[in-house]
Amino acid sequence: MCGIVGLFLKDPKLEPKLGAMLTDMLITMTDRGPDSAGIAIYGAGDGKRAKITVQSADPDADFRSLDADLKEAIGKPVLMLVKSTHAVLEVPVDQMEAARTALAHLRPQVKVMSAGENIEIFKEVGLPKDVAARFEVSKMGGTHGIGHTRMATESAVTTMGAHPFSTGADQCLVHNGSLSNHNGVRRTLKKAGMTFETENDTEVAAAFISHKLKEGAQLGEAMEATLTDLDGFFTFVVGTKNGFGVVRDPIACKPAVMAETDQYVAFGSEYRALVNLPGIEEARVWEPEPATVYFWER
Template identity: 45%
Template sequence: MCGIVGLHLRTPDLYPRLGELLTGMLCEMSDRGSDSAGVAVYGDPRWSPPGRGSVSLLDVGDDRDGVATRVGAELGAEVEVAMIGDTFQLSADAGSETLLAAARAAYPGVLVAGFGADLAVLKGVGDPRTLTASWGLTDAQGWQGVGHTRMATESAVTPSGAHPYAVGPEQCLVHNGSFANHAAIRRELRAAGVHFDSENDTEVGARFVASRLAEGRDVETALKELCATFDGFYTLLVSNRDSFAVVRDAIACKPAVIAETPDWVAMGSEYRALSGLPGVEKAAIWEPEPEVVYAWTR
C-alpha cells in the first residue's frame, strides 16, 4: 500500500501555492506509507531556473562547493548547486543531459533523482511530514507537482527505492501496487542497454515508459503498451514538463480518484488527499476506469 498524489495547475494565479497544496496532499497520504517519500516539482524558479539545465542528485558524498567545482570542471562552465534537504540540485547554462553527463563523469555511480528543464526531484527515507519540512516544500512554486508515500514491498527502503522515478528528461512516474513480471522485463531492458539504479519494480515501469517516449511514442501510447506488457495490480501517474497522465490496471484493484476544475486537475489515492484544494466542492470527481489513460496537457 502506497499513496500517490498529483496536481496540475491551469491558472498562473495558483502557481505560488503549488508547494503548499502539494504538501497538504502528500502528508494526508502519510498513513498509506511512511517508509519513504518523494516529490517532483515542475517550475520552481529557485530550484530549476528557467532556461537552464537541471539535475537532482542524491548520495553524492561531497559538499556543495566540491560538487560545483568538480561538475563545473567536467562541464567547462559554472555550475550552481542548491541544497534541498539531502538533494544536490544542480543548474547550469547547458542542456540537462549535458549537465547530467558531467555530473556522472565527476561522480561515477551517483544516484540521479531526476533531470530536465524546470524539474526538481526530491526523495528520501523517512516520514513524509519530516521530509517535506526538510525540503521547505510549502514554499515551492510551479505549475505541476507529483508526490508519493511508500510502504516498501518489492525492494529495500533506501533513497534509490523511493519514488518518484524520474529516469527520462523532464519525466516522472509514481506507482501504487506491484508488477508481477518486472524481473523478466528488467532483463529485456538490461539486454537493450538500459541501466537500473535499484531492484524496485516501479523503476522497471519507469524505464519502460521512458524507452517508449524516447522512441517517439506519446505518453498515452506508452501507457497503453505498458498495460499490454506488465502483469499485476497498479495505479500509475506519469508526468513530464507539459503533461500529466493516470492509468489503472485491468481490474482497477488499486484506489484512485481524479478531480477537475477550470483551475486545476488533481489525482490522489483517496479523496481526502484532494479535500483541501481550492474549489474542490465544485469539481468534477470520478474514479478512473480500468486501462483507460487519462491525460492532460499544459
C-alpha cells in the first residue's frame, strides 16, 4: 500500500495555498503509508534561476558555508535556504549543471533530491505530518504538486527510498504498487546513460519516463510507453515543469480517484484525500480508467 496525492491548479488565486492544501491531503493518507513521506512542489520560476534541492544526513556540517563554497566554485551568486535536512540552492539557470558537478566534489555525501527551474522535493522517513511540518510545506505556494506516503515493499525505508523520485530536470514521479521487471529495465536505461541512486523499482519508472522525454517524447507518449514496457502493479502520478499526469496499469488494482473543477485537478489514492478541497461537492469526481493516460499541461 501507499498513498498518493496531487494537485494541479488552474486558478492562480489558489497558488499561495498549494502547500497547505497538499499537506492536508497528504496527512489524510497517513494510514496508507506511515514509513516515509515526500512532496514535490512546483513554484513559479522566472526563467533565470534554477533550484537544486539537496539532502544531508548531517546538515549542520554539510550546509555550513555551502553557498559560499558553491559561489566560489561556479563564480556566480548562490542563494541557500536551509530547511531541516534539506537545503534549496538557487543558482543562475545556465549554471545548474556546473553547480551540480561542483556540488558532487564539494559535498560528495550530499544527495540531490531535485533540480530545475520550478521543482523542489522534500522527503524524509517518518509520519507524513512530521515530514510536512519539518519542511514547512504548508507555507509553500506553487502551481502544482505531488505528495506520497510510503508503505515500503520493494526496498528499505530510507530517505532515498522515499518518493517522489526525480530523474530529470523539473521531473518527478510517485508510485503506488510494485514493478517486477525493474532490474532489467534499469540495466537497459543504464546502458542508455541514465544514472540511479537506489535499487528502488519506482526510481526505474521515473528514469524510464525521463529517458523517453530526453529522446523527444511528449509527456503523454512517455507515460503511454510505461504500459508496454513496465511490468507490475502501478498507479503513477508524474510531474513536469508545466504538467501533471496520471496512468494506471491495465489490472488497476491500486486505487485512484480524481476530481476536477474550474479551479483545479486533484488526485487522491482515496476520496478521503479530496474531501476538504474547495468546491469538492460540485466537482467532477471519477476513477481514472485502467491503461489510460491522463495529463494536464499549462
